[in-house]
Amino acid sequence: MEYSNARIAGMLRQVATAYTLKKSNVFQIQAYENAAAAIEHSTSEVRDLWEEKRLDQLPAIGDILKARLEELFTTGKVKHWEEVKKGIPEEVFEFIDIPGVGPKIALELSKLGASDKNDLKKKLESGLLVGRGFSQKIAAKILASLVRSKTESSRMLLPYAFAQTERVLEYLQKNPDVKRADALGSLRRMVATVGDLDFAVSSSRPSEIVEYLVNMPGISRVEDKGERKVTLINNLGLRLDFMIAEPEAYGALLQHFTGSKAHNIHLRIIAERKGLSLSEYGIKNVKTGQVHRPVSEEEFYRLLDMEMPPPEIREDTGEIEAALEHSLPELVQAGDIKGDLHVHDNFPIEPSHDLGQSSVGDIIREARKLGYQYVGISDHSPSSGNHTAGQITELIRKHIRYIDKYKYSHKSIRVLKLIEVDIQPDGELSMPDEALKLLDFAIASIHSLHSQPKGEITKRILKALENPRVKVLGHPTGRLINKRDSYDADWEAIFKAAASRRIALEINSFPDRLDLPDNLVRLAKSFGVKFVIDTDSHEASQMSNIRFGVAVARRGWATSEDILNCWEWDKFAAWFGVLR
Numbered sequence: 202m203e204y205s206n207a208r209i210a211g212m213l214r215q216v217a218t219a220y221t222l223k224k225s226n227v228f229q230i231q232a233y234e235n236a237a238a239a240i241e242h243s244t245s246e247v248r249d250l251w252e253e254k255r256l257d258q259l260p261a262i263g264d265i266l267k268a269r270l271e272e273l274f275t276t277g278k279v280k281h282w283e284e285v286k287k288g289i290p291e292e293v294f295e296f297i298d299i300p301g302v303g304p305k306i307a308l309e310l311s312k313l314g315a316s317d318k319n320d321l322k323k324k325l326e327s328g329l330l331v332g333r334g335f336s337q338k339i340a341a342k343i344l345a346s347l348v349r350s351k352t353e354s355s356r357m358l359l360p361y362a363f364a365q366t367e368r369v370l371e372y373l374q375k376n377p378d379v380k381r382a383d384a385l386g387s388l389r390r391m392v393a394t395v396g397d398l399d400f401a402v403s404s405s406r407p408s409e410i411v412e413y414l415v416n417m418p419g420i421s422r423v424e425d426k427g428e429r430k431v432t433l434i435n436n437l438g439l440r441l442d443f444m445i446a447e448p449e450a451y452g453a454l455l456q457h458f459t460g461s462k463a464h465n466i467h468l469r470i471i472a473e474r475k476g477l478s479l480s481e482y483g484i485k486n487v488k489t490g491q492v493h494r495p496v497s498e499e500e501f502y503r504l505l506d507m508e509m510p511p512p513e514i515r516e517d518t519g520e521i522e523a524a525l526e527h528s529l530p531e532l533v534q535a536g537d538i539k540g541d542l543h544v545h546d547n548f549p550i551e552p553s554h555d556l557g558q559s560s561v562g563d564i565i566r567e568a569r570k571l572g573y574q575y576v577g578i579s580d581h582s583p584s585s586g587n588h589t590a591g592q593i594t595e596l597i598r599k600h601i602r603y604i605d606k607y608k609y610s611h612k613s614i615r616v617l618k619l620i621e622v623d624i625q626p627d628g629e630l631s632m633p634d635e636a637l638k639l640l641d642f643a644i645a646s647i648h649s650l651h652s653q654p655k656g657e658i659t660k661r662i663l664k665a666l667e668n669p670r671v672k673v674l675g676h677p678t679g680r681l682i683n684k685r686d687s688y689d690a691d692w693e694a695i696f697k698a699a700a701s702r703r704i705a706l707e708i709n710s711f712p713d714r715l716d717l718p719d720n721l722v723r724l725a726k727s728f729g730v731k732f733v734i735d736t737d738s739h740e741a742s743q744m745s746n747i748r749f750g751v752a753v754a755r756r757g758w759a760t761s762e763d764i765l766n767c768w769e770w771d772k773f774a775a776w777f778g779v780l781r
Contacts, residue, residue, distance in 0.1 A: 204248040204274065205437045206240050206361070212273075212282065213237035215294045219285045221304040222293070235261040235555060239740075241713075245364065246437070248274060260558035260740035296321065300346040300684040310343075322347050342652075357439075358682060360712040360749050362388055362395035365439060369400065369417070376413050378406045380448050385458040389512045391752035393682055393715045397440040401458060403451040410445050450483055452495035456502075457481035463517035464510075471505060471521070513755040518723075532755040533734075535748050537767040541568065542577035542619060543644060543675065543707065543735030544744065548603050550596050551588065552581035553623055553631060554648055559741040561607045561616070567741040568614055574770045575615035577735075578604055579644055582622040582632045590633040597636045615770060617641045617779065621675055626650045628664025630671070637670040641779050644707065644735075646675030651688060659691040666695075666704050672777055673733055674699065676709040676716040684713065692721060696728040703776070705765050706730055708757075710750030711737040722757025731776075732759060733766045 217233035220226075239261040240247050250256050251274050256267050272279050286294070289308075295317060296307035315321035325344040357365075366384045373382040383389065385399035404410045407429045414431050415423050424432040424440070433441045446454040457465065458481065469479050478485040483494040484504050495501040502509040508529050510520040523529045544564050545557030559567075561578055568576040580600065583593045601618050608616040621644045623631035630637070630645060637643055645665045653661065665671060677695070678687035699706055706725055709716045714737065717725065722732065734750040736743055754764060761767040765776055774780075 204246075206243055206247055209247055209270075209273075210237040210241040211298065212279075213240065214297060216282050216285055218294065218297050218304040218307065219289055222289055222308060223285070232261070232263070232266070236266050258742070260742075292316065299343065300681075302343060302346065306343075318347060356394035356396050356683070358712045359388070359391060359393050359395060359715065359752070360746060362398060363749070365435075365437070366398055366400075369398070369441060372417055373400075373402060373414075376410065378404050378409055378413075380404055381451065383455055385444075385455070386460055389459045390461065390515060391513050391749075391756060393718070393753075397442060399442045399458060400444070401451070401455050402443055402445045403448045404445055405447055407445040407447075411443075414443055444481075446481075447494075449496055450494040452497040452499075452501045453479075453483045454481045456495075456498045459498075459512050459515060461516050464515040464521065467517045467521050468505070471525075475505070477505075511755065513752060514758060516756075530758055530760050533751060533759050533761045533764050533767060535751045537761040537764070538571075538573070538734060538747055538751065539768060539770070539773065540573045540575035540577070540615075540766045541571075541736050541738070541744055541747060542617065542673065542733050542766060543579045543621065543709070544576060544738045544741075545580050545621075546578050548580065548600050550580050550600050551583050553584040553586075554581040555739060556580070557739045559738075561604055563741040564738075564744075565607060565614055565616065567744050571744060571747075573614060575617060575766075575773070577617040577619040577641075579619040579621045581648075582620050582630075585623070585625075585631040590635070593632055594636040594639070597632075597639050601639060619644060621646055622671075623648050624661060624665040626653065626661065628661040630665060630668055634668075634670070637668070640670070642672035642777055643668075643670045644673040644675040645671045647679050647688070651679050651685065653688070655689040655691065658688045659694055662690065662695055663698050666698055666702055671704065673705045673707050675707045675735075676711075676714050676737070677706050678716050678718060678721065680714065680716050680718070682713045682715065687716075687718070692724065693728070696725045696730050699725070700729040703731075705733045708732050708734045708750045708753050708759075708764075709737050710734060710746045710748075710753075711743075712746065712749070715749060715753050717753070717757075719753050719756035722754060722759055726757065726759060726763055732764050734764055735766075 213233045214237045217230050220230045220233065239259055243259060247259065250258060251270060256262060256270065269279050269281065290311040292311040292315060293307045296302055296310045297304060310321060313324050315324050325340060366388055370382050373379050379402055381403040383401050385401055388395045388398065402410055411426060411431050414433065415426065419436050420433050421436050422434050424434055429445045431443045435441060444454060444458065472479045476487050478487055483492045485492045493504060495504060499509045502524065507524040508527050510524050510529060511532055514520045546561050546564055547557050547559060557580065564576060564578065583596045604616060604618050618640050619642060620640055624645050624647045625631055666674065680687040706717050708722060732754065734747060734754055736746045738744045765773060
């Protein structure tokens with residue numbers, strides 16, 4: 202059986218679905234949902250962690266779930282899970298994979314007589330769902346989600362692809378005949394989702410490298426094998442393509458297969474004007490036939506009288522013109538980050554959404570390890586549906602006292618008392634001003650009713666930004682990659698308001714968010730908006746995901762001056778109005 206993280210997370214969600222339909226304990230359901238999310242977003246393979254006896258490193262995996270996973274990996278099945286799922290149509294467990302379809306709707310869809318997703322799509326297109334009592338709007342939404350999920354399912358989230366790539370590169374770097382190895386394509390450009398994994402290898406002994414690659418651990422089959430190319434399928438079903446070049450021609454290969462296609466087409470037009478022809482083998486003088494084989498990408502672009510655009514911005518969106526003028530921006534780097542403002546801890550604040558898994562102490566230790574000057578503890582606000590305004594204020598006071606115990610015993614790092622407050626459907630915040638005033642400032646985010654019309658969602662966000670305690674708009678578009686689209690909002694109006702009111706927009710590094718998306722980062726930057734790059738971590742180890750938010754910022758042409766948490770403490774504190 203294939204034990205990829207996606208498959209295991211799917212198994213856990215099936216159990217949660219069965220529990221939901223059988224009206225089991227809500228905490229039991231939540232435990233399985235949380236575990237599924239933790240596994241889905243883990244950059245380590247759960248099967249590997251089990252083999253290395255490191256399952257304890259995964260957040261949200263308690264003793265009972267750990268035992269269930271032990272049984273799964275040992276026997277290939279879990280008796281308890283099979284019992285829980287008894288009596289529920291198999292189609293339900295397939296339909297819950299459709300974005301926006303929960304257990305109850307999946308059960309109703311199973312009653313249509315559809316045998317699988319393809320059959321369901323045909324029935325939806327025929328109008329059968331509307332005839333069974335569903336509104337036209339809901340039927341259209343389910344059909345759109347079904348079509349989208351089919352096209353997106355083959356693409357991996359960037360952090361997961363990155364982790365798989367690091368393993369391959371680590372294996373290659375152990376071979377002394379490998380001079381250099383790099384990822385290619387959308388991964389090297391750090392696009393939010395990635396298809397197959399492509400690699401360039403520099404070596405003067407290509408045949409030996411081909412043999413070394415086909416013997417790589419974790420390979421299920423060799424798809425294709427040549428003198429300088431090899432295609433492998435690993436045990437997780439991922440396709441790995443390798444191209445090997447002599448060291449003296451490596452620059453051309455690396456440039457050509459990094460892309461993007463649009464970037465390379467534009468480059469070819471420039472080269473033709475100079476009487477040159479470009480390929481993965483080098484730069485050819487059309488008149489003389491002489492081929493120059495650049496060792497590096499820097500040399501490749503230099504031969505075209507250009508600066509080398511960083512891989513992240515090679516999308517033909519102005520980088521070529523800037524490179525020709527030698528005016529490329531100095532993009533932000535991971536080493537520029539001075540702190541993370543959006544980290545959830547495990548204090549029982551009775552939040553509206555999921556609680557963090559780590560203590561403030563663990564978060565501070567991780568921030569120190571990352572070399573930060575400051576860190577923000579930003580739990581979800583207490584549930585407004587279950588608490589009065591007075592109770593919310595008292596919970597915030599308790600949380601502040603808890604944070605202060607750590608704050609005063611860890612003076613080498615500044616600890617900010619923040620909150621991630623819900624923006625309610627009418628634009629009001631889910632906390633009273635009395636409670637908000639106790640904090641350094643608030644991150645305001647939408648966590649409900651994502652499908653409001655464009656005008657309503659825009660007004661909702663703009664109203665929230667009027668509150669003087671709000672200094673950051675969290676995961677601004679609300680997208681969940683491969684699961685939920687961004688809101689349809691008037692982004693120009695929102696960016697203008699954010700700039701004029703000194704509200705920073707978050708670039709959220711969580712694997713399935715990467716939100717604000719790179720195209721909107723660049724647009725917001727043009728309006729003078731500032732940003733913060735945060736991880737939205739719910740466990741201290743997730744704070745290392747900051748690199749992916751930095752990649753989004755780079756793709757949006759952001760510099761360290763655009764990113765507030767790249768600033769030294771005094772300058773940062775002055776911008777936010779935090780007491781020093």
